[in-house]
Amino acid sequence: MAENMGFGGTIVKTADGYLFSASDACRVYGMHIISKAGGGGVVELLDGGSSGTSKIKETGTASSGFTPPLYENGMRFDTDCYVNVDANVESVSIQCIKEL
Numbered sequence: 001m002a003e004n005m006g007f008g009g010t011i012v013k014t015a016d017g018y019l020f021s022a023s024d025a026c027r028v029y030g031m032h033i034i035s036k037a038g039g040g041g042v043v044e045l046l047d048g049g050s051s052g053t054s055k056i057k058e059t060g061t062a063s064s065g066f067t068p069p070l071y072e073n074g075m076r077f078d079t080d081c082y083v084n085v086d087a088n089v090e091s092v093s094i095q096c097i098k099e100l
Contacts, residue, residue: 027074
């Protein structure tokens with residue numbers, strides 16, 4: 001059975017919050033982390049809100065950009081995708097598709 005795919009593209013986050021909104025399943029294909037001078041910023045993507053299951057956690061490079069390896073088939077977030085960024089993250093660009 002084919003999955004119903006909806007909106008896709010790149011979403012930029014600068015603070016904690018849902019990638020789309022609560023209860024929106026999605027797939028994440030990649031990200032690019034821009035860190036501040038204070039250190040490598042940490043971005044964590046959780047399935048099921050701010051206290052959900054951690055599915056992706058990546059650390060950037062201080063004063064630089066960092067692109068972790070791509071998730072070829074996408075990492076599926078069944079419930080929703082909550083983005084948690086630490087104080088050293090300037091921004092994170094997340095390549096994703098919202099599932100309908």
